[in-house]
Amino acid sequence: MTNIAPYVEVVGPSSDANTTIVVKAPRLFDGTGKFYENGASIWIEGSEIKAIYGTESPAPLRGAQVLEFEDGCILPGLMDSHVHLIYGTADRMSGPRSYDDVNDLDSDALMLLRTVRNGYRHALRSGVTTMRDAGSRNRITFDLKEGISAGLYRGFPTLHACGRSITITGGHFHFCHEEADGEEECRKAVRTLVKEGADFIKIMGSGGGTYVTDNRRPSFDVDELKMIVNETHRHGKFCTVHCIATQSIENALDAGVDCIEHYEFVEMDYKRRLDPRIGERMIEQNVFLSPTIQTGYRGLEKMRKLAEERSLTQAEQEQLTFLEWKQEGQVYITGKLYEMGATKFLMGTDAIGEFGDYGIGLKLMVDGGLSNEAALFAATRNTAEALNIMDKAGTLEVGKDADITVVDGNPMKEIEAVQRVTQVIKAGYPLPMEGLGLFPHNPGAAVVTRRPLPKNPQVIKNP
Numbered sequence: 178m179t180n181i182a183p184y185v186e187v188v189g190p191s192s193d194a195n196t197t198i199v200v201k202a203p204r205l206f207d208g209t210g211k212f213y214e215n216g217a218s219i220w221i222e223g224s225e226i227k228a229i230y231g232t233e234s235p236a237p238l239r240g241a242q243v244l245e246f247e248d249g250c251i252l253p254g255l256m257d258s259h260v261h262l263i264y265g266t267a268d269r270m271s272g273p274r275s276y277d278d279v280n281d282l283d284s285d286a287l288m289l290l291r292t293v294r295n296g297y298r299h300a301l302r303s304g305v306t307t308m309r310d311a312g313s314r315n316r317i318t319f320d321l322k323e324g325i326s327a328g329l330y331r332g333f334p335t336l337h338a339c340g341r342s343i344t345i346t347g348g349h350f351h352f353c354h355e356e357a358d359g360e361e362e363c364r365k366a367v368r369t370l371v372k373e374g375a376d377f378i379k380i381m382g383s384g385g386g387t388y389v390t391d392n393r394r395p396s397f398d399v400d401e402l403k404m405i406v407n408e409t410h411r412h413g414k415f416c417t418v419h420c421i422a423t424q425s426i427e428n429a430l431d432a433g434v435d436c437i438e439h440y441e442f443v444e445m446d447y448k449r450r451l452d453p454r455i456g457e458r459m460i461e462q463n464v465f466l467s468p469t470i471q472t473g474y475r476g477l478e479k480m481r482k483l484a485e486e487r488s489l490t491q492a493e494q495e496q497l498t499f500l501e502w503k504q505e506g507q508v509y510i511t512g513k514l515y516e517m518g519a520t521k522f523l524m525g526t527d528a529i530g531e532f533g534d535y536g537i538g539l540k541l542m543v544d545g546g547l548s549n550e551a552a553l554f555a556a557t558r559n560t561a562e563a564l565n566i567m568d569k570a571g572t573l574e575v576g577k578d579a580d581i582t583v584v585d586g587n588p589m590k591e592i593e594a595v596q597r598v599t600q601v602i603k604a605g606y607p608l609p610m611e612g613l614g615l616f617p618h619n620p621g622a623a624v625v626t627r628r629p630l631p632k633n634p635q636v637i638k639n640p
């Protein structure tokens with residue numbers, strides 16, 4: 178299906194700078210539980226939502242800009258609960274431009290430049306208007322936040338950043354440079370990050386994709402986790418924990434975390450088994466669940482295609498088996514938790530490979546058994562609640578920021594419609610959607626030669 182360009186009508190000359198924008202479409206999902214199916218419009222003034230109408234919509238005011246989408250559905254701006262803006266560099270776990278390779282080669286400055294490309298790609302291609310960055314190196318995402326607050330960009334997604342994720346010495350994402358061991362170092366790490374501007378705290382609760390870490394084992398012990406959680410809460414912030422290992426999920430629940438990432442239930446024998454007792458605790462303790470369900474999906478797709486074209490090498494076959502195991506497990510576990518009564522799912526891409534693939538995750542959630550409405554809640558209001566920004570975003574309501582994503586089709590019937598983004602409006606500003614071409618997806622490797630600094634620089638005076 179092709180994107181339908183909006184029908185733009187300016188009714189008469191604009192009388193003031195605060196032009197009213199009226200967005201019209203046959204459908205509107207407002208995120209509060211209301212779904213309009215017979216025509217709706219949303220009125221924007223400045224950066225705020227002024228009014229929402231169903232079929233009874235009045236005629237646009239003189240001077241209003243009207244954006245009409247013939248087969249569209251108006252959604253609250255989509256939210257990504259889990260990104261790593263410094264990457265977007267490839268889709269491989271090893272070899273050139275894998276993330277270990279990128280960490281070795283790329284400067285903080287190059288990574289910072291990529292965060293801007295990635296943010297705009299995510300907005301223009303996926304309709305994402307809010308992102309939560311779950312771990313970047315040094316000060317990169319804090320610097321990006323500074324740039325956003327300096328007003329350098331228009332239409333850039335709202336960014337919630339943890340800065341660096343906290344990990345044990347040598348743990349997953351240790352290259353971000355926030356290693357902590359023991360309760361006192363954990364306390365210090367939280368305070369340091371809050372001082373630098375962290376919006377939330379991210380903990381690496383088990384090993385992960387980082388070379389030599391073991392994703393079957395928890396990293397921090399429960400006392401360390403409790404220290405981080407309590408210190409974070411004392412600062413009025415939420416914390417979220419990366420948990421691949423089954424034991425790490427239980428530890429996180431013992432410590433009282435607010436949100437769990439991945440929850441892959443990997444055990445010591447590399448089997449994925451949803452432990453129903455832990456699943457029930459996840460629901461009872463009311464934690465947000467961020468499955469990052471689509472990680473590896475693109476790689477799997479590529480490998481399956483390759484398998485149709487030729488026979489795979491043993492290494493490729495192993496990779497295919499791994500990706501299938503991972504995907505199947507993620508879809509099954511999230512579907513099962515939903516069946517058990519979980520509702521607080523968040524939509525996160527864990528975008529390390531590519532930015533702009535957001536809609537795939539919603540499709541996978543629905544494949545797992547979630548209703549289309551439950552998946553759309555994950556993409557909007559649930560994530561806003563987890564970021565503590567429901568006063569401004571997450572639903573379409575009068576007085577909130579005009580963060581709006583228009584997609585082509587009916588996502589309540591066909592969730593793939595979310596992958597057909599036709600217009601994004603960020604705080605009342607309609608993004609120029611053709612601008613996507615300015616932000617290409619590629620491995621993002623610098624080809625300029627960087628001259629190494631001299632080993633033993635000296636100034637010789639008065640020879």
Ligand SMILES: [Zn+2]
Binds near residue numbers: 261527
């Ligand atoms: Zn991640």
